[in-house]
Amino acid sequence: MEPRTTSRRNFLALAVSVPIGAALASCGSAGPTPAGGGATGAAAGSGAATYWFLSTQPQEGIRKASVDRFNAANPNAKITATTFQNDAFKTKIKTALGAGQAPTIIWGWGGGGLRTYVQASQVEDLTPWLDQNPAVKNRLFPSSFGAATIDGKIYALPCEAVQPVVLFYNKTCFEKIGAEPPTSWSDIMALVPKFNAAGIAPFSLGGQSRWTNMMWLEFLFDRVGGPELFQAVFDAQKDAWSNPAALDALTKVQDLVKADGFIKGFSSITADSNADQALLYTGKAAMMLHGVWTYGSMALDGGDFVSGGHLGYMNFPPVDGGKGDPSNTVGNPGQYLSIYSKATPEQKETAKKFFATAVLSDEEVKQWTDTGSVPIVQGADKLLASSKDAEWLQFVYGIASGAKTFGQSWDQALSPTAAEILLDNISQLFQLSITPEQFAANMNAVIGK
């Protein structure tokens, strides 16, 4: 069958006119996008604001409840909330900022991520507003403002709960081998063969998630070389990763891997499925270094593990001869809310009103303590005593308020570029496929980037 042939001229005419038409069409739609496009729909132009945050329970419910309370109190300036899963959120918010379509209120982790927003002038400087409203600022933990401060100015309001990383352990496992919880790094190394001999993995680790491995390095760096060690990296000092103390910490972690300190197959285990927590409460692993947010899910999923008092917890033990203060901790000093700089003035007003009246209101504070979290509000410890998890909450409050230095998670503190390379190298370090020296060399190459 002979198809009807199209003359070359006709085809060329088509081929030329179509792209031009398409280009014109795309220009038309790309042009007049209103600034602060986060508020879409009929409500745009009034004080209606938008707010994006993470969708994990129980935190999601608390965030949502705060928004609902605010909306009930302010029917003229409502906030529309949208939730996202963790990794999707990180990508989505960046794309939205780049496209000028970000929400009025931007939820985040502060640190290096916030710095990139600030460098692109995407978020509002909150310093003057906080100076006018000292009450808002003074009721929060001072340590929580560190990750919100870029070049001396505050670009985000700390919110929600403090999340240090602590060492969890299964008391039943320790009773089984007749051992005491470790009080030093050498104790840890001595416990490893004992647990392995009893068929219990010394440490649970969701190694596929990579940031889980990072928490080990954060603590070892602090305990071996003190907070100055990572601060040097943060301040972009040349070859900061090659510091002998850093190499010592990296070697220590590899020693632990080589001694089978972590459960067999840890690189196949993910943290987002909570499999690492399950290993601890099922008694397959004796200890776990993890963020305090895992307490809630272990209480929920672990049967009587938490309620029956089988869960033990402590701060990371000191390393013999190390420089770090044993009270130091690492983790998330808080979560952070920023205001999108391209939002309309009315939207910004709504956001500020939300910050002043709804964020960490008394109701919200109570909800945080009810779920086993310590909100970053001064004097929250008085509220904690009446909670069913009082002992645990006092412990977390003690760590958070008593820490000489509260180190921010490295992947949040560093720029996204450096953080990605860091996580890559950490997973290779735990695979033993690179040496501490190679790790240091790879990381030195991205210092300050």
Place this chain on the structure above:
Amino acid sequence: MSPTATPTTARGSRNGGLAWLAVPALVFFVAFGVVPLVGVLALSFTTWDGIGDINVTGLTSWQAVLSDPGLPHALWVTFLVMALSWAVQTPASLLLGVFLANSQRYRAVLAVVYFVPLLLSSAAIAITYKALLDPNFGLGAGLGIDLLVQDWLGVPELAFGVVIFVVSWQFIPFHSLIYQAGVRQIPKSMYEAAELDGAGRVRQFFSITLPQLKYTVITSSTLMVVGSLTFFDLIFVLTEGGPGDTTRVLALDMYKRGFQANLMGPASVIAVILVLVGLVLALILRRLGGRDATHSQMEGA
């Protein structure tokens, strides 16, 4: 859209015929294929973190990517995934396709069962396999089969094998379907003649079925090879390129640089490389199949 473009050409061409029918396809291709491609090419000469201003910086992104040892590694991994998944999928789906081409009822039932993986999204498949392969709570531990209790996603060779297996598991049904259709188009008379000449089943397969399926093999291989360049979702969810960078294919490298490390310039460079590699491969495959693989000289292509 482009109301000015269509009518003029359509009206002014009595002998031009039905060319305007191509307009919708062309518009979509240009809007979603060519325009982004030009955009990516332009971005590859810039430095952009995805949020701030775009700075034109010439060849810095190209230099950064081309001098990075990660690039040859990612290319190699991509090639391995392509070659191994082709080598696993082609024989398996060819045999399955031939098997399913006969019309007994049990084969029709099996065909439906085999088809199921294709209905599932890659992300769902990856999450399921991840759960099944968990060394402590997965299939092996649950059934008490020690052989299945391995560090599946933690040992480089195993993780790579898992990726190939899952990819094959997902796509063999699709290619079986293509082969099934191909086999059904082969004239029955050929087999009857062969049978008269005393050819056995194996001989019939190699002397009739396989040669007759030549163009089907090329079509299916093209889809496999070019498709494997774009494997992203499955590998991303399953291993996230790990352990280390063992399964970091080009597409994953691109995403990680662009959206996780905020380096849109280098990510665009990789995108351009990806497009070029894909074009070259498609071209080679067409050459392999003779000048005109899409034109069939027989029924059953």
